[in-house]
Amino acid sequence: TGGKTVTLKTLGLLTLMAMCGLMLPVAENSTISVYKKVLVDIGDEQSIEQSLSTFSAHMTNIVSIIEEADSDSLVLLDELGAGTDPVEGAALAISIMERLAMYGAKIAATTHYAEIKEYALQTENVCNASCEFDVETLKPTYRLLIGIPGKSNAFAISQRLGLPEEIIEAAKQNISAEKTRFEDVLAQLDEARQALEKEKEEVDRLKAEQLESKRNLEQYKQKTYKMMERELQNAQEKANRIVSSAKAESAKLLEELDDLRKQKESEEFSKLVQGAKSVYKSNINRLEDIANPVIGRMKEEYVPPRPFKKGDLVLVVQLNEEGVLLSDPDSSGNVQVQAGIMKTKVPVSDLRLVDKKRRRQIDRMERKNNGGVTKTLKDKSQRSASSEIDLRGQTIEEGIMMVDQYIDSCLLMGIKTITIIHGKGTGALRSAIQQHLKNHKMVRTFRLGVYGEGEDGVTIAELK
Structure with missing residues (x-):
């Protein structure tokens, strides 16, 4: 019931199809041999449940096959040795296969005889194969297992088909211990x-x-x-x-x-x-x-001459900018610093106290040299009040008008470097302002802000 006879028929049909030049329904990269003769002993009334052929009919076919077989023959034998005494039938089947092998023919034979299965296990160039059968469902799985002899499963199939249990048990007692x-x-x-x-x-x-x-x-x-x-x-x-x-x-x-x-x-x-x-x-x-x-940095060792406090003039090491402390250090050692127009929170380890005496000395020297008017070295807290303008939220026309008024005011105050805050947004206001500065007769150069200045959100311009 596992599909042995169907396998033989399929093997023969595919071989004949290949010899006739027909396409084969097989997997990609499959291979097949070509023979001059395909010699078959499969009864006319064969099915996957039973064989209706008699022993004499089988022998008549096998005699003809032995006379025709040679090294270019494929021989397909179904239930070889069946229809007679099992011991004699098995011995006769082995002898027939040895004679056909001596002629050089390729043989595929089906059997239920344990003797033939043992012969295949012990003989060179003879290989067992079996068609897998699911005893639980009484259905074949259509898987051909090469190298593994199959179990007939006669008792299991008979039991599933309704044969009384006592008959099956009695049959098991009749099997020799060796076969069991x-x-x-x-x-x-x-x-x-x-x-x-x-x-x-x-x-x-x-x-x-x-x-x-x-x-x-x-x-x-x-x-x-x-x-x-x-x-x-x-x-x-x-x-x-x-x-x-x-x-x-x-x-x-x-x-x-x-x-x-x-x-x-x-x-x-x-x-x-x-x-x-x-x-x-x-x-x-x-x-x-x-x-x-990428390289990182080693913080220099610095010990302030006294603790930092609100109002100190300090140097922010990270920005290299001077600023004013807006708060005392908190519990984490951070302080808020006003550096130009920017407020930021930094750790006290990044701060250095600035010598106010030296700063006042430079400021006095500047005022003396310029008739009391400071032009270049201004206090950053004063410069931040008038050195930037915020245009965010304005239209392009309003922004350009405010920039013109602001530049005029800066020229009167002597401010040479200005910061125009236009924000990032869509970039339309920034482009319009920079295009206007490019054509302004009182603007020497301009550029986008860098890190710490506002980057793309501001434009730094230098006036003539």
């Missing part, structure tokens, strides 16, 4: 095969999950590397813009100091200028070292 052991071995072999197949399926599933996890991990690593490279590049660009801005502002300050020195050659003022230059060069070198976020 052989059938038990086949049953255990089949159980082991099924268990191995389940384990293989589980191993294949786990292997597929592992490959999928490995693929997902590799994709995540690649994505993380790209994000890290992009963040490092952005950080480096911001750091370079900070350094460039600091260099430009410092160079401008040094030029103004040089002009003042030429006008006032006093020994005291020259010392102040040289000191400012030394501090500038030291700060620029330090800024270039600490501004690179």
